[in-house]
Amino acid sequence: MMISRRTLILLLTAFSVSMILGAWAFQYIGGYPPCKLCYYQRYPHWGAAGFGILALLFSGVALPYLAALAAATTGAIGVFHSGVERGLWEGPSTCTSGSIENLSADELFNQIMTAPMVRCDEIPWEMLGLTMANLNAIFSLGAAILWLYAARMRT
Template sequence: MRRILILLATLGSLGLIVGAYGFQYIGGLTPCDLCWPQRYGHFAAIAAGALALVIMPRLFSFLAGLGVLFSGLVAIYHSGVERFWWEGPSTCTSAPVAGLSAEELMEQIMNAPLVRCDEIAWDLFGLSMANYNVMASLTLAGMFFYASRLPR
């Protein structure tokens, strides 16, 4: 049972990475500064999940769970930025324009990132990719953590 859970969760993270790169390279959606760290957690989970299938399944499935949990937490933060619940990092959100001179406004425009974190580039049923990553990552983290607790 443990091996099946680890395999399914690892394949789930792999599927999310393939999907993210599909949206990027086939769909033309360039990732923002908050999209990249969400991928890193899944990369870590894929590596740790693969190791868990071979050696020390309790340790590596727990580490894989931490990887996707990290991705889910970043996705929660990203979702809040997209919904304007809180402000995102200055590297990928827009700044207020009130009170700026023409030169300051032009400088702000010229230094603006190509892809903003506070704009939803794609959604399905009113949910963004970050929203879906929250649900998927937390589910996968639960699977990895549960697998790490199972006896041989």
Template sequence: MTQRHWIMIATLGSAALMLGALGFQYLGGFHPCKLCYWQRYPHVIAVVIGAIALWMPNRLLIILGAASAAVTGVFGVYHAGVEWKWWQGPTTCTSSDITGMNTDALFDQIMSAPLTRCDDIVWQLAGLSMAGWNAVISFVLVACWLMALRRP
């Protein structure tokens, strides 16, 4: 296989994982937690890098693509560890801008917001949660990026 094929596989892999995550969220009703979002950003970056690398391949872009896939894989391992109670996850959460809101509107916003804890496993297959599968597949994508690096 050529370098272009490996870049395409890695790029489409990250795109598929993003589409899967969005499908679980918007079609399946599985609301993401903070760590779920952390795992998404590197995939988006890998897709952008992959699109550019398909157009004008160079070693730096391929290395950045591999790094993006590795980062989301590490986040996946961290999140899976939090889910399995191997270590503690983040104790903070984020909220939207509340400037100018009265107390009733703020209370309504808080009460209607979906709550998903980082240490809850909301879906799993073959003993791995979504975070675990993200880690496994992301490390496979790292290997695809590295195969692209080895090809002329």
């Protein structure tokens, strides 16, 4: 039995939503604050999910291709982050967030002292030797291939 294009698009959209929910679960339930590269991996999932929803509502040919691009982008960032974690190459020089404009010295000090130090080159969690960045890279690149398949399906 062949899966329909609509069903595949629905599953791939659900995949990106579940990746975001999983990241939030690790962050807010598991107590694993994300680093800068972790955040960068989330944004393309929002794009893929959005393009997926639009593809379900409108039968445009370009939408699954755009979702494939978004999934491939988060997968590529995951590959880069994996290399940073394994010490294969340097990551961003800073893993900080937020603007410090309009903050008093006391507010800035409190922000620095209460912010969790999250480095992009440290591995906070592993399963069977695979990190969250590794898993995102593998699953997202697989999803990108499936998005391309969905884009080429006619029904």
